[in-house]
Amino acid sequence: MSKDILLSARDIRKSYYVGTPNELEILHGIDLDIRKGEFVSIVGQSGSGKSTLMNILGILDRQTSGKYVLDGVDISKAPNKALSSLRNKHIGFVFQTYNLIARTDAIANVEMPMLYAGVPEKKRRQRAIELLEMVGMGERMHHTPDELSGGQKQRVAIARAMANNPDIILADEPTGALDSKTGRLVMDIFHELHEKQGKTIVLITHSNELAAETPRIITISDGNIISEKINDGKGVA
Amino acid sequence: MIKENCKLAIISIKANKMRAFLTMLGIIIGVCAVIAIMTVGNSMTADVKKQLEGYGVQNITIYINPIDYNAELSEADNENMQFKPETLHKLSEKFGKRIAGVSVEASAGSGSVIVDGKKANVDVLGTSAGYYKANKIKILNGNNFTEFDYEQGKNTAIISDKFVEQLYGKEFKPENLLGKELEINIDDNYLNVTVVGVYEYKMEGGMKGSNKNITTTVYVPLKSAWNLTHSQEIYEATVVAADGENASVLAEEVKNYLSELLANNLGDRFTVEAYSNQSMIEENTKTMNQMTMAISMIAAIALIVGGIGVMNIMTVSITERTREIGTRKALGAPDGMIMLQFISEAIIICLIGGIIGIALGLILGNVAVHFMGYAPHVSFASIYMSVGFSMAIGVFFGYSPAKHAANMNPIDALRYE
Numbered sequence: 001m002s003k004d005i006l007l008s009a010r011d012i013r014k015s016y017y018v019g020t021p022n023e024l025e026i027l028h029g030i031d032l033d034i035r036k037g038e039f040v041s042i043v044g045q046s047g048s049g050k051s052t053l054m055n056i057l058g059i060l061d062r063q064t065s066g067k068y069v070l071d072g073v074d075i076s077k078a079p080n081k082a083l084s085s086l087r088n089k090h091i092g093f094v095f096q097t098y099n100l101i102a103r104t105d106a107i108a109n110v111e112m113p114m115l116y117a118g119v120p121e122k123k124r125r126q127r128a129i130e131l132l133e134m135v136g137m138g139e140r141m142h143h144t145p146d147e148l149s150g151g152q153k154q155r156v157a158i159a160r161a162m163a164n165n166p167d168i169i170l171a172d173e174p175t176g177a178l179d180s181k182t183g184r185l186v187m188d189i190f191h192e193l194h195e196k197q198g199k200t201i202v203l204i205t206h207s208n209e210l211a212a213e214t215p216r217i218i219t220i221s222d223g224n225i226i227s228e229k230i231n232d233g234k235g236v237a
Numbered sequence: 238m239i240k241e242n243c244k245l246a247i248i249s250i251k252a253n254k255m256r257a258f259l260t261m262l263g264i265i266i267g268v269c270a271v272i273a274i275m276t277v278g279n280s281m282t283a284d285v286k287k288q289l290e291g292y293g294v295q296n297i298t299i300y301i302n303p304i305d306y307n308a309e310l311s312e313a314d315n316e317n318m319q320f321k322p323e324t325l326h327k328l329s330e331k332f333g334k335r336i337a338g339v340s341v342e343a344s345a346g347s348g349s350v351i352v353d354g355k356k357a358n359v360d361v362l363g364t365s366a367g368y369y370k371a372n373k374i375k376i377l378n379g380n381n382f383t384e385f386d387y388e389q390g391k392n393t394a395i396i397s398d399k400f401v402e403q404l405y406g407k408e409f410k411p412e413n414l415l416g417k418e419l420e421i422n423i424d425d426n427y428l429n430v431t432v433v434g435v436y437e438y439k440m441e442g443g444m445k446g447s448n449k450n451i452t453t454t455v456y457v458p459l460k461s462a463w464n465l466t467h468s469q470e471i472y473e474a475t476v477v478a479a480d481g482e483n484a485s486v487l488a489e490e491v492k493n494y495l496s497e498l499l500a501n502n503l504g505d506r507f508t509v510e511a512y513s514n515q516s517m518i519e520e521n522t523k524t525m526n527q528m529t530m531a532i533s534m535i536a537a538i539a540l541i542v543g544g545i546g547v548m549n550i551m552t553v554s555i556t557e558r559t560r561e562i563g564t565r566k567a568l569g570a571p572d573g574m575i576m577l578q579f580i581s582e583a584i585i586i587c588l589i590g591g592i593i594g595i596a597l598g599l600i601l602g603n604v605a606v607h608f609m610g611y612a613p614h615v616s617f618a619s620i621y622m623s624v625g626f627s628m629a630i631g632v633f634f635g636y637s638p639a640k641h642a643a644n645m646n647p648i649d650a651l652r653y654e
Binding site for chain 2: 055058060061081084085087088089093095099100101102103104112113115116117160164
């Protein structure tokens with residue numbers, strides 16, 4: 001069983017103002033395993049600590065204590081310098097606010113993670129075109145972010161997250177800034193990636209409705225996991 | 238990687254053209270000032286050098302100086318500061334073939350010659366035989382003075398082609414004047430001389446004026462000038478080192494020889510000075526270069542101020558793009574790449590500014606040189622220096638903001654509003 005575990009977090013705690021009288025613990029010991037090929041949602045109200053958890057899982061931030069192993073690498077022991085390369089190879093981010101690089105066209109945005117991975121220019125371009133076509137943005141590869149709608153931007157962002165074929169895609173409220181119709185489109189892409197390509201996807205959201213679409217739902221509140229459900233597709237609202 | 242960074246930098250500069258230009262302005266003005274000053278300085282140095290070389294690199298000027306400049310000089314002292322003809326004669330004998338000649342000159346005053354209502358102003362200068370070698374005078378027609386002319390102080394004269402043109406016009410052949418008498422009016426005294434030769438007039442460097450107002454020199458034998466002025470003072474002489482002789486070395490030897498020879502007269506109050514033109518050229522070039530450098534340093538302050546402008550803009554640019562930096566970090570950009578990106582941007586701004594500055598500086602410098610009447614002399618060293626310097630400014634002033642960007646915590650950068 002341990003063999004197909006992609007991500008393993010044990011007793012993850014995160015505190016701010018450590019060592020001062022104002023010390024504030026946001027995460028109170030999270031235990032979490034995610035297997036390869038899972039589509040998991042982490043649901044919680046704002047302030048529940050779900051974003052903090054995502055930042056730690058995405059190696060954008062370090063936990064105060066606890067052990068986090070990603071694809072066999074103990075992140076807590078990795079030096080700071082290695083973190084950027086770990087993010088680059090293992091993780092694909094999709095943000096609520098898209099975070100595309102301004103004044104840079106879609107294709108260059110998708111190429112960026114490959115640029116940092118040292119992929120040669122021709123290969124980079126080829127893969128970026130494939131990915132953009134996959135998310136239905138083949139027609140708008142040379143548009144800059146301000147020439148794209150929110151849904152289009154998010155599709156470019158998903159293509160970018162896929163660039164280095166990461167082990168896991170972390171999507172933080174990916175439909176939060178979209179209307180329901182385009183939000184649906186984005187969710188469909190995630191489902192497709194999960195079902196057809198077997199991608200491991202972690203969806204962070206405050207919406208129970210969205211979470212209900214995923215096979216596994218983890219609910220987080222006040223820095224603790226309060227429930228975990230396997231959603232077999234029956235009886236979902 | 239470098240190519241990618243340059244592309245990114247150019248995109249960012251294009252996005253803020255006005256701001257980038259204002260930033261460049263500091264660099265442009267600084268580089269422009271440095272290049273213009275260096276061009277003017279170099280042209281002046283080259284011009285002065287050329288002039289001094291025109292007087293002969295082999296020339297050694299000798300004279301006697303009091304050791305204490307403030308000392309009061311008596312009549313007898315005045316005598317001690319003069320060279321006697323015998324002394325110069327001995328000098329010639331001592332150094333033999335190593336000396337091509339000894340030049341002594343004495344002014345016989347200024348005057349004018351009037352022929353058929355046309356007037357030409359002249360300086361009358363008594364010269365020794367070595368004068369023509371020392372001053373590179375070229376005889377066009379006729380001959381130089383003979384030994385006899387020198388010994389007897391004959392009233393013979395060598396005039397310039399320009400002088401002939403002034404009096405007789407361009408068409409007139411100067412050789413027709415050989416053997417003819419000229420009447421020179423010097424302070425209402427008339428000096429009658431027989432023309433024996435015509436020399437080629439050389440325009441003084443940098444001087445431009447109408448032909449009519451030029452005062453040319455009429456050469457007479459030294460003794461003739463002495464006879465006219467009733468004095469025989471030689472305070473200064475020029476020793477011409479023979480070709481192949483090192484003038485600086487010979488100057489030292491001449492100085493030592495004369496110091497020994499004149500020991501009695503010099504005592505401990507006077508000293509013989511012997512300067513070769515060579516060393517004067519070197520010293521002059523050195524001084525001019527130092528001056529140019531000093532002024533350039535002041536101009537370089539403008540460059541540093543410009544550099545601070547670059548730093549300022551980079552800091553603003555990085556603050557504005559904090560979220561972009563956060564995103565790049567989330568996508569796996571190593572710190573080094575982020576730093577390289579912003580340093581490249583600073584370098585490109587400075588480099589573009591530097592190139593515009595060089596172009597403007599060259600134009601400005603050459604226009605200035607043109608109006609000052611020198612031949613333009615571009616300093617390529619200053620161009621290389623400016624390019625290098627502006628790039629260095631980019632690195633230096635870009636480093637700190639770039640380092641700041643690279644060290645940002647990705648999560649803080651992503652959350653930045």
